[in-house]
Amino acid sequence: MKKIYWLLFISLFTVLFGSTTIASADEQTPDDQFRVGMETSYAPFNWTQTSDENDAVPKSGDSSSYAGGYDVQMAKKIAEGMDKELVVVPIEWDGLVPALKSGKIDGIVAGMSPTEERRKEIDFTDPYYESDLVTVTRKDSDYADAKSLDDLNGAKITAQLNTFHYSVIDQIPGVDKQQAQDDFSAMRVALSSGIIDGYVSERPEGITATNVNDDLTMIDFDEGEGFETAPEDIQVAVGMRQDDPDLSTVNDILSGISQDERTEIMDQAVEDQPSSSSDSDDEDESSGGLLATFGDIISQYGILFLKGAGLTLLIAVFSTIAGTMVGLLIGIFRTLPESENPLLHGLQKIANGLLRIYIEIFRGTPMMVQAMVIFYGVALLFSIDMNRTVAALLIVSVNTGAYMAEIVRGGIFAVDDGQFEAAQAIGMTHGQTMRKVILPQAIRNILPAIGNESVINIKDTAVLSVISVGDLFFQGSAAAGTNLLFFQTFTIVGAIYLVMTLSATGLLRLMEKKIDSPNSYTKIEETTTGHE
Template structure:
């Protein structure tokens, strides 16, 4: 490990003494998430009490040591790995990625650091549990991970019932356990892990002539690096120094040391929930804290944006031609902003803003900063229309009365209109807060470490999907109910007493 000053390379955008590696940290035994540094796990970038372990991490440690750099593990969703690499957010992908021809058109690959065999994971009680060849899976509902070679070979199964590809292995395992699919294509290490953890699953291996027909590169995994990266040759030399025996030993240790392998047999639901909380509770709390930070900050910022836009769009038209033109131009630009951010999914906005800024302008945003920016701008677009409706709800007579006593437009808005607007839109602000708490989940596409991201990492490691997401769902419910209750109390406070005593004039003869 080299210790020195942090000088930033303009092309790589990362400190020169760091080797930043992207991986899912949820694809055991290649990579997973744990809450300690046991078995040589490495602290994940930008997180506390969250470590990455696994075969990929061990390979990354050896490469970083050979390069004389400090290893930094950057947790990244699968779909975001290539954009993160090409944008300079990471220096390499070490995530069980196959060097397919399609990927080689975008990034370069090193020599392979592992070679595996394709298998099919199915249920033990399935009619396909005793299959020995691909032909035995005729009529089966089979899928694979999105944007991977695994899904592309599904068509080699005769009369297969195609299922849409799924985002990650966590989703496929849940679908398999629930009977939605009959099996999924995977690599042998993942299949071994799945069957070790879930006794209801089995892994089907095939003889070479009866299984998937693949090219060598299809079953190999290699390190992805940017096009024409001069470090590719250096990394190849480091990999060449890791013998086949050592690589096998590293994989065997990864399967043995992964957190899911240490689980006990059958446990009650309550015992399982307690175990998950004891192992990953701190990560869930950190994720929940970040979720609340993003939701509350973005709601406040979005409301301020909405108020500013609403006030601007109600300005009286100027008599000066240039000022009138600028008003129309500003109104036109604000209309585009509102329509674009209301008319596109936040997930797409996150990808475009986070990776697009890095690719186009070399701006490498911190993930949390990016999340705050994305959700605030998105919320502002919605709040702008809500504020506009709130302003229109104020009686026109109040505008006319203010004008009659000589108040300017700014004074009218500040002292008369906006206080009423804020009260009128409080329910909508509360709704936006609840929506933002839930919608932070889509930010996992840029690997923001919110509650959903931490839950996905935990479930991808312990394979207890129902139990893990039951806990995550309950935490979301507590947050949304608390936010709703607090905002209702705020509404009540602003409204004042629920009832006022009406003082009537006494009837003649009464005292």
């Protein structure tokens, strides 16, 4: 039994503390790198592609994925001016500021406006782009011919979460303001499906949306008829840490880029973006419609989807095993008899209390929140730059361990009390009783729950996109944000998830049948004495 305790303890130590000593080379902070964060799914400012054409840059941590767009080209000029290597770190919008403040990136080049609210948290350079606000709607909408904000009276309008776009919606008289959306992918899906009548955006994004989808149109208001904005609201600048000494250097570099050159770079980005260059609508009409579109998406992004699926499986399998070990360790500890030594008895009470707090916290809070707190909190508090994959393994393992602790405890107490009493009657110690009698039965009882946790973990890795872990969901979001084919892209992603979960369920059932098989038990034949 001591060997089991030591094995479980070592496993728990590895899961909890191993991540603090491992960091990938691309997430370090060498002086010769300029690391910028962006969504890589906001065309034409930034997008994801699978080749380095049009001067695209490899995405950090993913050798088969590249970032292109206006932001990337401007970031390249800044890096060249600083005599540094450009490193593009893909990060979800809500994670950009935490990543910058925690030192995981050196700047935000993601079409971000230098609003007064954001200036309280970070500094901004001089603007590197300026654009007007527009509203994107459907061509068959009652509001497609709107010329002013008054014409949008009664329309269901939304915008991206945590942007000033959402606040200007209140300027529309009688507007039916909808819940803010996480990203443009979600807004375009809502618009196409009729859930909303339109969303507020910037001119380059509006041009992109209407070029790709013939069913959409962009409302470009005349002067004085559109949204009233402050100059900084329609400007785009590089976000940097407060009091960053490189801020003035970046400003000097930007001042050397003329307005004509900036316009030329944006025009080229609109032309180069994969969604417009693919001419998907024409291809659909000439080569099989919807099925051909699915084929195009798979051929273009299939490798990224497979890599994302592989990472999803790695996180799910490792975390299920590690979480089960954590649960076994805690479950066994909580069944130990109370020590008669007052000091050991007190320590045991304290340990049980701490374990209870751990269980309640990780079962009572969403994994997405845990990911944000652990990943960015560790960097802010302890200056530890954790590798994203290792952070994902840690987060899901600790979360799974909290659930498995209660599952294991329930499985142990589900074993009949007579088993404990019989083992004690023949002189077994507590360790021998747990190892030889109780745990084999408990593990059999909780096997379906372990399988259920593995299926949940396969699906729940999607929430790790908040810290930009390159799992299947993250890769699907990047692809959909680039090609704007949301239904088709996420149908493919959903099918891959279904294959993985069905495979995991099938393997679990085979394991249960193997354990339940008569061949897994030792038959003891009774010897006869000749009496019938």
